[in-house]
Amino acid sequence: DPFHLPQHVAVKATGLVERAFGFIRFASVYKDAVTAYDSSPILGRFEWSEPMSAFDGVALRVLPCDRQASKFVAIVELCHAGNAARNLAVYAGEDGVDASSRWRAWGRALNLPLLIEDREGMLHPAERRLGALQVSNPQPHAGANPLSARRPLTFGQSGQPRLWAGRLVVGGRPPAY
16 A cells, blocks of 8 residues: 555565575565565575665556466566666556556655556556656647626726716716616
């Protein structure tokens, strides 16, 4: 849950060699940093810590569960900029709707850009950004409201000519408007 930071994550290793040594990654995700240690019963414990600025963004990956590709799993992970071994999976599940909402929530909570993986395995930004601002297509102008196109009569646009001599009445009452 990205809304209650820090979050603690435990992930089994996915590589063949790392699985053979029994590696498990225990990580704590904070608003500004990730602290983790990779633990193996054979090789011991390896600790590392990275600031949140070292991560490229929050990636959404869709991978097949088996060789027949009959079922898929959606993985939300923090992608490290320089070392892919320090990527950290924060969610994995078969529900695509829940994965997309968690992907956006992690990106918003950590203030990282959203990344999506294409068919070739390359990561691309899901949204166009200019620094911290999200860039979108310009919205059409609503135009003038036909009811507000007329100016109020309080501005003096009554249609009457401004001839004060005709309005000046001496010794009597002026006609009502």
